[in-house]
Amino acid sequence: MLSRKFKDLSHFRQTEERGYRLLPLRFTALNSERYVVSNMVGEYLVLGRNLIEDLVEHRLVSGTSLYDDLKSKHFIYDEDSQAALPLLGLKYRTKLTQASHFTGLHIFVVTLRCDYSCPYCQVSRQTDDKMAFDMSKETADRAVDMVFLSPNPSIKIEFQGGEPLLNFPLIQYIVGRAESLNETFKRDLRFVIATNLSFLTDEVIEFCSTHGVDLSTSLDGPASLHNKNRPRPGKNGHQLVVENIKRIQRRLGKHRVSALMTTTLESLSQVRVPA
Incomplete structure (x- = not known):
């Protein structure tokens, strides 16, 4: 299982300078090596443990298919995706519209x-x-x-x-x-x-x-x-x-x-x- 120990906030501020930022996400273990990564609007990917560690440590390389999938599904955003946060907010509001009714x-x-x-x-x-x-x-x-x-x-x-x-x-x-x-x-x-x-x-x-x-x-x-x-x-x-x-x-x-x-x-x- 992945370590549940939280790192200091300064660690993440340093890694954000490595090309992309994380958007809110969660992950659930399928077994000891595979995890479902999901977010607040229902998008998901199945990733290996090593890839999750690469994701949260900001070691993923721009231009790869995984990077593009994570970006399109609103798990990460970078300087080329300034509309990511407003679009994520729009999807979240749409998801909750039914609750208002x-x-x-x-x-x-x-x-x-x-x-x-x-x-x-x-x-x-x-x-x-x-x-x-x-x-x-x-x-x-x-x-x-x-x-x-x-x-x-x-x-x-x-x-x-x-x-x-x-x-x-x-x-x-x-x-x-x-x-x-x-x-x-x-x-x-x-x-x-x-x-x-x-x-x-x-x-x-x-x-x-x-x-x-x-x-x-x-x-x-x-x-x-x-x-x-x-x-x-x-x-x-x-x-x-x-x-x-x-x-x-x-x-x-x-x-x-x-x-x-x-x-x-x-x-x-x-x-x-x-x-």
Whole structure:
């Protein structure tokens, strides 16, 4: 490992006279000889220990490919790069611009109840008869108020669970309240329900059509794989999700529903490679 003992400031003032100056950087060991060198704007290089020592001791030679890489990625600057500091500042401000808008995505876990028992699920799932694990209207009111405290001009509210359609009345309430508040705030307001589609009804589809709510679901592959990854009573999860995806596409359009897969060990042997 590189020595962590700091040298006196006078040492660095003397080495700065050797052609270039260092800009803020950090390094992390990959192993005993290779390090990732990175900076505040996300640029990085993988360097050997000896090259890092050459870099900080100002022993690098101008005109080499490494010198040019370090210069272009804002690790060093010299008399030929007077714009380096303003450009580094511009990149850093751009990187932090999103922070000034705060978050645009707000996730509402409206219930922990679910009819599935997926082994990879990260949620503390409850059986679908345990109503005590539903979000209350009081909590929903406070959460919606907090959403509009964000200065972001684009707001997306995503309903998750458990299976959020098991508490569909609360979804309806939250969408209505958010739309009402947005008459004042004038945000680009969007909604999505992340659902396994087991409880999709005509009422749900009509509501999504009226309020512009998109749907997101899970599809892990063919029936044997999907039903193993995502077991439910009846063992027909794959059939349900495929039929309901097609149902949404017919009623709302293909762009209004998306399907994601979770990769597992069982998935790896079933990947189809395009011819």
